[in-house]
Amino acid sequence: MIMISRHVAIPDGEFEITAIRAQGAGGQHVNKTSTAIHLRFDIRASSLPEYYKERLLAASHHLISSDGVIVIKAQEYRSQELNREAALARLVAVIKELTTEQKNRRPTRPTRASKERRLVSKAQKSSVKALRGKVRGGRE
Template structure:
């Protein structure tokens, strides 16, 4: 079971783990043992997730999310299968925990009159500097 928050856990039955050969260091061992972990979690079809959280997760533009709403995490940072398995589960928990926080709605504001004036005066100053550069007769 993966615990995300005190009120939210994901049972192991919803996780699909596949072990594959990892690239990188490991010597002869790397060619024989499948230490890398590919963890799949169906965000769109999970009964463990509340609906608002599911919508926030699916709305994220993350390359690890497939078009079907399946989150694919591959872990091959460590040399042992067990450590990679823990790493993948930790990354899943942090991905979901990041979406637990409801984003504060943005309040549309307008620039103040003084800030508009500062911007325009800065543009005017810059324009005069550039204009003076071209008017000079260099002979």
């Protein structure tokens, strides 16, 4: 069982973990062992609360397919167990990221000091750029 929060958990039977061959360098080891993990989690068929399901299905995230399945491939480590833990950690992170409420931004105005700093900076840049012009009044 994977804990998402204090009140929400995902039973082990709700996600499908498959061991597959990893890609990339590694020589003979990577060619003969299935250390990469392919994790599939169907949002609609899960026991998550409706609020979580609605938020996940409404989100446009690159790990969520059009049919509402979260697909994660983990192949960072040489060990299957570490890749399994990494995939499950990523699943929890994606669910937490997409289901947390974003705080509303309270609009504020720039302070007087920040306006003054901006104007001083503009004046300095203007004077530097003015010095880049052609030199006049050479020796003749």
